[in-house]
Amino acid sequence: MSGSEVVIVGGGVTGLSAGWWLARSGVKVTVLDKFIVGWEASGRNGGGASHYSSPLFDEEQRMWPQMDELLGYPTEHQKGRILIAMTERQWEQYRFIAERHTRLNHPVELLDVKQVQEAVPLAGDNCFGGVHYKFGGHANPQRTVQAYAWALQDLGGKIIQHSPVTGFETAGGKVTAVKTANATYGCDAVVVAAGPQIPQLMAQLGVDVPLAAARAEMIITEPAPMMPLGGVDGHKIYGRQTLRGNLAYGGGPHEWLDVDATGPAARPSTPLARNLAKRLAELLPKAAHLNVIRSWAGVIENSPDGRPIIDRLTSPDNVVVASMSSVGFGLSPASGHAIRDLVIDGKCSFADIDILKLSRFDGLEKDWREKRGWMPIA
Amino acid sequence: MELNFNGTDLCAVNGTRSAPEARYDLVVVGAGPSGIAAAIDGAAAGQSVLLVDENPVSGWLMGNDTPLYFGGRMTSATQNSDRMLEAIFMSMPDLESAMEAGVELLLGTTAWGVYRNGPGVNSLPDQVVGLADRDRSWMVGFKKIVIATGARDLAIAFPGWNQPGVMGAAALTMLLTRYDAFAGRRLLILGSHDLALETALLALDKGLEVAGLVEVRDAPQGSAALVEKLAAAGVAIHCGQSIKATKGGLDGVEGATLTDGTDFVCDTICVAIGLVPSIELVDAMHGARTLNAQRGGYIPAGEPNVITVGDCAGLADTGFDHVAYRMDWVRAALKTNAPDTIICQCEEVTLADLIGVQPPQYLDRPPAIQARSLDTLLQDGPANPDQIKRLTRSGMGVCQGRRCRDQVAMLLAIESDKPFGTIPLATHRAPVRPLPLKILAEWDEPAAMDAAWDVWFGIPTQWVPVEDIGTPQEDAHREMLYTGMYK
Numbered sequence A: 001m002s003g004s005e006v007v008i009v010g011g012g013v014t015g016l017s018a019g020w021w022l023a024r025s026g027v028k029v030t031v032l033d034k035f036i037v038g039w040e041a042s043g044r045n046g047g048g049a050s051h052y053s054s055p056l057f058d059e060e061q062r063m064w065p066q067m068d069e070l071l072g073y074p075t076e077h078q079k080g081r082i083l084i085a086m087t088e089r090q091w092e093q094y095r096f097i098a099e100r101h102t103r104l105n106h107p108v109e110l111l112d113v114k115q116v117q118e119a120v121p122l123a124g125d126n127c128f129g130g131v132h133y134k135f136g137g138h139a140n141p142q143r144t145v146q147a148y149a150w151a152l153q154d155l156g157g158k159i160i161q162h163s164p165v166t167g168f169e170t171a172g173g174k175v176t177a178v179k180t181a182n183a184t185y186g187c188d189a190v191v192v193a194a195g196p197q198i199p200q201l202m203a204q205l206g207v208d209v210p211l212a213a214a215r216a217e218m219i220i221t222e223p224a225p226m227m228p229l230g231g232v233d234g235h236k237i238y239g240r241q242t243l244r245g246n247l248a249y250g251g252g253p254h255e256w257l258d259v260d261a262t263g264p265a266a267r268p269s270t271p272l273a274r275n276l277a278k279r280l281a282e283l284l285p286k287a288a289h290l291n292v293i294r295s296w297a298g299v300i301e302n303s304p305d306g307r308p309i310i311d312r313l314t315s316p317d318n319v320v321v322a323s324m325s326s327v328g329f330g331l332s333p334a335s336g337h338a339i340r341d342l343v344i345d346g347k348c349s350f351a352d353i354d355i356l357k358l359s360r361f362d363g364l365e366k367d368w369r370e371k372r373g374w375m376p377i378a
Numbered sequence B: 001m002e003l004n005f006n007g008t009d010l011c012a013v014n015g016t017r018s019a020p021e022a023r024y025d026l027v028v029v030g031a032g033p034s035g036i037a038a039a040i041d042g043a044a045a046g047q048s049v050l051l052v053d054e055n056p057v058s059g060w061l062m063g064n065d066t067p068l069y070f071g072g073r074m075t076s077a078t079q080n081s082d083r084m085l086e087a088i089f090m091s092m093p094d095l096e097s098a099m100e101a102g103v104e105l106l107l108g109t110t111a112w113g114v115y116r117n118g119p120g121v122n123s124l125p126d127q128v129v130g131l132a133d134r135d136r137s138w139m140v141g142f143k144k145i146v147i148a149t150g151a152r153d154l155a156i157a158f159p160g161w162n163q164p165g166v167m168g169a170a171a172l173t174m175l176l177t178r179y180d181a182f183a184g185r186r187l188l189i190l191g192s193h194d195l196a197l198e199t200a201l202l203a204l205d206k207g208l209e210v211a212g213l214v215e216v217r218d219a220p221q222g223s224a225a226l227v228e229k230l231a232a233a234g235v236a237i238h239c240g241q242s243i244k245a246t247k248g249g250l251d252g253v254e255g256a257t258l259t260d261g262t263d264f265v266c267d268t269i270c271v272a273i274g275l276v277p278s279i280e281l282v283d284a285m286h287g288a289r290t291l292n293a294q295r296g297g298y299i300p301a302g303e304p305n306v307i308t309v310g311d312c313a314g315l316a317d318t319g320f321d322h323v324a325y326r327m328d329w330v331r332a333a334l335k336t337n338a339p340d341t342i343i344c345q346c347e348e349v350t351l352a353d354l355i356g357v358q359p360p361q362y363l364d365r366p367p368a369i370q371a372r373s374l375d376t377l378l379q380d381g382p383a384n385p386d387q388i389k390r391l392t393r394s395g396m397g398v399c400q401g402r403r404c405r406d407q408v409a410m411l412l413a414i415e416s417d418k419p420f421g422t423i424p425l426a427t428h429r430a431p432v433r434p435l436p437l438k439i440l441a442e443w444d445e446p447a448a449m450d451a452a453w454d455v456w457f458g459i460p461t462q463w464v465p466v467e468d469i470g471t472p473q474e475d476a477h478r479e480m481l482y483t484g485m486y487k
């Protein structure tokens, strides 16, 4: 495929990583984004990179420690994670998770209250214990987005911002061009990685992709003294300490939305910031005096089973669709690799990703959203 | 895994939020003259009215130039909140009238966010404003809200601006007229439009020394009458000048040198170049706003139930182009500021790093990133302050961008050779004042919130390890980690 043109719709981490992987293989890539790279979920997430439930997990774990060097730009990737249980029930749950990690040969260690306090200076003696994952980790989403974008450009790829894709041209069972309001981009293959806008775009190709969009929120504090390990969460919130020291945390109930083809009209945060603040103050009591200085929200899509859809279509047969189903930041080094493989070789070279095929939803009930209660509030 | 869906997502936000603690026909934010007047009007019309004002704010906030640019020049009197409360009542007799008219008044109470249903959110039981005092935060419902948050100081960087003694005109005015708590003696004032002239006259009136005024343009900008008054008081306006250097010691500013070499001894440099309407709350609630150069910058566009009054709605239009004037100051500063001049004080972002779009100092700067700059970024699209913020951290600190957001936007306009109006306004986000976790926390949240709380979406199939799919482990996983969902 070397020398051919691949157009990627969507400059989030998925599209950018795919573009970077393709450019590394000598493919000419053009990434089109409706606004600025990473403006949607990819620049608004928790930065977590520990997706042990995914067939892409091993590749995620293999790639992250190398990313800064391979990209040539910092991602702020940090290894490891500690989950702290703040209730008896959470302690039971986290030990259950630890047990299955042990069974799957993912290195974990149980921490008692004293060990938690040693490892996490901002924690208190109000916890039940913790689990130290010696794998996984977190990175800075915004820096990672730009690192992919710049690395892709360094390899000759193009990024065209402020250019919403409006449709496709097809001929002979293939997409031959991707259209925006002002231009048409001829292509040999297309990757659709447009997040919540995937269903509308794919509908234009006659392909039904079942996805529902929702809003999720985060808060961030002023800097705290640096902890030995920044990936501290638990108590049903997720987050990280940035390398500057800020505590950035999310979790809790989401709101299902309808998102039209032009993308989310707004990404408002809500008083959920208060419920996040409560849990963070409980999780890290020695940080309870720290000031919250911002909150924000992002919009993400989910497939009916919550797992990504990464698939090359049979018709048109030069289209790869990639929705990460709300768990796509951490997996991005691996999802990009898988997409590259599908575009070039038609098959993922490093993992069995059949479980991510779109066809698993063949015959899905029309009212799958209603059944799950994944409907916007009327 | 068999999932039995029953039409309800138990982890969705639907129905989990608390109702507001109280409801009013009218909430007024900001107890300045226009806020008080709006509150009294509402009460006179028989409405239930709550009037809140964040002042007196804590010494910690003042130390972080919030809400105004105090520059560390407040006396220890500002540590005594009772005395400050008293001072507020003494200086604003209308507050008593408002209370007599039936307005409920809460001082020392910050409005940190306004929320309502609209694009992207439909789960709020009510339109609400988040309030906080020293002890807690709570939500209050309203039919109508009047935002009368005034205007804040515009800050601009010059050599040595990041030391105590560099402050804004609004902060100085507040310290002088309200609290009698200004710690300086001798001021150099930047600007010569009415704001600067009035600030100088006020300082003289309060018995302070004014070393001079500095004007970047070739002639004084304010009204002739005020210029004359100042001349009569023997204070010179140094035109065609800006600050080349400052002298500082342990207590901050000790003197300044202008571009023409004139030296001044002073303990305070008061930036009186302009005021910016305080539209944080309006912008953070996605309220519409427009750029109006004659009225001080971005101002709310206005809505039926979200009304802005006073300086928050825009400075009085005298025909003066505030934006062009500020841009002249920033252009001049670009000539004198060394590359290592700090632009964002909280995050210590230098001018060179801002324009170079470089990451913070604690990160490595491999060769590839050193080759990147605003120029290379501009090839991908127009400058956006939020993107610059993500990359450089400018505006990401504790002062929430109060000291740098305006100058960063101006620098981006100048460096990208585009009109100021093409640079988007950097997003304001709730809480629009720093609020401690323990204060912001909803400690008495409804049980429904905790019941719906999951770390992520609560989709049982999302986190089952692939290896476990189709094994008994899959059901064990669901039993252990998902309480009730889809059962």
Ligand SMILES: Cc1cc2nc3c(=O)[nH]c(=O)nc-3n(C[C@H](O)[C@H](O)[C@H](O)COP(=O)(O)OP(=O)(O)OC[C@H]3O[C@@H](n4cnc5c(N)ncnc54)[C@H](O)[C@@H]3O)c2cc1C
Pocket: A009, A010, A011, A012, A013, A014, A015, A016, A032, A033, A034, A035, A036, A037, A038, A039, A040, A041, A042, A043, A044, A045, A046, A047, A048, A049, A163, A164, A165, A166, A193, A194, A195, A196, A197, A201, A216, A217, A218, A238, A250, A261, A263, A297, A298, A299, A300, A322, A323, A324, A325, A326, A327, A328, A329, A330, A331
């Ligand atoms: C609050 C929050 C916390 C999260 N925490 C984590 C976490 O800790 N770990 C983790 O792994 N994941 C997390 N996620 C999920 C993660 O952010 C997303 O799964 C991931 O960013 C998806 O990346 P993407 O590139 O597939 O999609 P997106 O980031 O949505 O990117 C899609 C891009 O496509 C563009 N686009 C859309 N339509 C068009 C069009 N018609 N033409 C051109 N461009 C178009 C958009 O502008 C956008 O830039 C979180 C998400 C949120 C919101």
